[in-house]
Amino acid sequence: MLRTTNAINKGAVVHVIDNDETVRDSYALLLSAYDYIVYCHESAEGFLRTLAANNMRNLGCILLDLKLAGLSGLELQRILIDQGFKVPISFVAGFAEVSQAVEAIKLGAFDFLQKPIQNEELCNLVAQMLTKAQQDLDKLNQESELSALFQTLTSRENEILDHIIAGKSNRQIGEELNISIKTVEQHRANIMDKLKVKRPANLLNLIFKFKGAKAS
Template identity: 45%
Template sequence: MSLIPKKGTVYVVDDDEAVRDSLQWLLEGKDYRVKCFDSAEAFLVRFDPREVACLIVDIRMEGMSGLDLQDRLLERKSPLPVVFITGHGDVPMAVTTMKKGAVDFIEKPFQEDALVALVERMLAQAQQAFEQYQEQMSRDALISRLTSREAQVLQRIVAGRLNKQIADDLGISIKTVEAHRANIMEKLGANTVADLLKIALGAQHPKS
């Protein structure tokens, strides 16, 4: 039996122990793995970006605030979905967080059903982001197998240039271009030019 529930991990960052305990009890009861932290600083030390997870964080805390933590995660280009816990007077501040990419905010006292539904949505988003990240890593690994000359040929194939034009560009024969092209197709596991373009363009333009 796996020790990690299949639903994913929920990070809870709040300096109020009662809120942490309440969220942990609620979410573990719904089969989520919950990791609680009493400060943003403690969370940043332990956060594993390779985990399919989401973050529930209080907007106001001693030390680093939830807003500051969001900025740190943005600097790291973290795809971690974030939802903020807010007090009654914090709604304008919470709107600012959403403009920076937060998924949502919830006001205290929060409704359990609404929170669980939000966590479900965030973890689905996290799973999708993680899969895209994995695909990107696979593409990059394939592209890295090409020689510098093969990479030059691929760049021109993607630009829509014909074998003769590529040969002229690089000062090589058409047969050499064809040989490079065959090697590229084999190394990237592409059966068609369309496959080749999908791999190459995916590697050059990672999804946001």
């Protein structure tokens, strides 16, 4: 059963990069019928020129052949990684050595399939990649919102935040920073207000979520 009816994916972008015009046309015809916006490229270089000319950041997903004229599919994958594009890529290759498939997966490819691929399998693959792309975008937006909140904190508030993370009480924080407990309490209240949390447990959860996002 096809899963491409997911409303999240309607109007999403699919890039098909293949040097075989018949394959490009076939994929475009099939995927366009499911309300995807399909862009076809006969080479990695052509795709990169389109990318640069249109300043595209929301790539959707990519169906990529392995053997292309000029840059190979693996070389394009590495370039996109180096340029900071986090986009689901699946290889649909006519022929490939096991080592090439392993390398692509190690570099983060979503999947690696051999041609020919059935229509249902292709559509389900695209739907899954686009769902992953949406999840990644949602995560990025959440991280950006978190970062914006934490940037509103003053240097003193960040200092107190470090002590809170260490599990220190208001009294301990006051003694170490040579300020009154009342001042510490006021700073904590300001921190919670700026970070839009109402309970200490929520504050700690938000802090660890932010720290985890920065580390990833």
